Amino acid sequence: MSTAVSPLAPPDVPEMPVIAGVRLATAAAGIRYKGRTDVLLALLDKGTTVAGVFTKSKCPSAPVEWCRARLKGGNARALVVNSGNANAFTGKTGKASTTLTAQIAAKAVGCSTSDVFLASTGVIGEPLDATKFDGVLAQLTETATPDHWMDAAKAIMTTDTFPKVATATVKLGKAKVTINGMAKGAGMIMPDMATMLSFIFTDAPLSAGVLQSLLKAGVEDTFNALTIDGDTSTSDTLLAFATGAAAANGAPKISRASDPRLKAFTKVFQQILANLSEQVARDGEGARKLVEVVVEGATTKPSARKIAMSIANSPLVKTAIAGEDANWGRVVMAVGKAGEPANRDKLSISFNGIRVAKSGARDPSYNEKEVSEAMKAPKIQIKVALGLGKAKDRVLTCDLTKEYVTINGDYRS
């Protein structure tokens, strides 16, 4: 496992404010790791609403199935996250393990098991011994405090090289509300120890339906427009919690997604998701370059997305970026294999604003030396203009380095 912090880690870490109604605590339960925390308990005041989006895997983990089934209640009192074991592909044991964890948490918190939300990340296929939470969770309810955000973000890490947090404040009506978020990854799309998990907390008084709408719309161009290696986890989980505590400061209760007062909040909520998902790309396993793929001139946005994903998931494009090679031939290949409308003779391709190909051939003004210099940057934008229509889309990824192979080839052993 790599221990050095990714060179793409954001230089500044924000001060995380408290969110009224949320208390956090972490512990080292010895699930897999030694000498580090591996359990996070978030305590949520009564009246907290919840929303979630999950992996589309046909083989989801037991905690994903647990959360999906509890979402319709719309209320949450506790979130329990463990790292080290994904509780995925664990058969009946896995289901029993989620039930037991929720029971232990519900007893400690004094709530119904249906108000307990769970997420696990780590090795697949190993039974998760939920009895390890016994005692630990009860103790955490005692020690939970409203700060601890960085500790929380650290407790949920697996192959991550840095904790990922984001925060923002925004007006809802005339009251200030706060949104805090944390994520772990190394991919949305990822190894068995690097599932993407993300948790968003706000004191805004939002109904569960509103929160679900915000989340569903928000992930489309953030977490769903992110790929590390094309491998979708069994455990991807994004949960949002709204305590409603800001109502005490005059924040209006919002129960319709179309409420115009939600406009500024929606924008900032989306920015938090974008911020966290970019941090996940910046911590892609072995990543040395953050890569933004922009496809424009497509016939439709889904078509642009599919082509952008084809480029972003191409091992040949990703290794070329790692080699600082503006290899537009591989970009053409990836456009061609996407199966979406494309006309070779209308294609233009740029790297970091320098056009290397236009109208289906090498750009005559293209200067190899200039491009080679540009490819040394830590962030590379690949822009493809299809010249067919007006739709565009954008996907984030990272390069494919030998380090990725080392991390994933030497991992379990």
Add this chain to the structure above:
Amino acid sequence: MSTAVSPLAPPDVPEMPVIAGVRLATAAAGIRYKGRTDVLLALLDKGTTVAGVFTKSKCPSAPVEWCRARLKGGNARALVVNSGNANAFTGKTGKASTTLTAQIAAKAVGCSTSDVFLASTGVIGEPLDATKFDGVLAQLTETATPDHWMDAAKAIMTTDTFPKVATATVKLGKAKVTINGMAKGAGMIMPDMATMLSFIFTDAPLSAGVLQSLLKAGVEDTFNALTIDGDTSTSDTLLAFATGAAAANGAPKISRASDPRLKAFTKVFQQILANLSEQVARDGEGARKLVEVVVEGATTKPSARKIAMSIANSPLVKTAIAGEDANWGRVVMAVGKAGEPANRDKLSISFNGIRVAKSGARDPSYNEKEVSEAMKAPKIQIKVALGLGKAKDRVLTCDLTKEYVTINGDYRS
């Protein structure tokens, strides 16, 4: 570029017999490489029929478009293949270059340009200077001989570490007929210098329609069931030529694909395709393990294929194999992301015959040491039993090593 021969190269190279009606010659035209041959001319006697299958890329190379347009004629007198430059993404210049190459060849051979077939492999986006063929092709018509099969297979190599040939004889009616084949790759699915090209030659008297049927049916479970890195080339080309010379020895002329006399020939033809496509997998860039993915118990064969491809293209599965790690959790992940019918709790997974997971959880009888030993083998079979239906399928691939990243990250520079 790697120069060491793949450790997975077949230990024995067959003696390649002549095919009556086929003469071969190679030359060093200096297209890109120094000190090696880079042009192959195959001369085909009058009456030779031709069939072909090509990349499904939406951005195909100029030679692919040339061949597609000439296939309906059904006749071939010459095949010109060059390595070093793919003549792909070269705009109008590319088209002009194929026309000029065919004109030079037609003049040298004394045939119509519509009987000339072309294939190019190498860098994408660089104009191919077809005037380099002037003189060279005329000279090759003088030096062409019926042997030279290994030289031919060498002249079409790019990142290949060994030439790939296969041969077989079979009875057609009461006459013996021969099938010779050659391929180059490093993937069906591959870098800009490692397009899959394959050429099959036989003296059997088959109509172009019969040959096309054989090819189309034959690639389904051979070349189309092969993946190195999920990247489809702009230039993949598989052409088959039947000189009909065996008619002189009494071989019957076959003009219907349903002709019962074709049965044994069909089987051997398919074996040649399987042999060559396996050699391509064995020469996957950086490959240290040949990987066979078998999916059984699927609802349909296309569903089994899609799941097998999802496993075979997963960077996480491929790096695990490189690390000799029987990481069934990643196989579950790849099954889940395929989007095809799958029931986690019915899944069983084996590596080289050792079952590591059954009924959606770790196999209780699974012995880590035994599996670790098995994972050291140069050939790894991953078998997934879905437990849903009776359909099965099989895909070949290789592992993903640091060497792959080195080859593709340092390539153009």
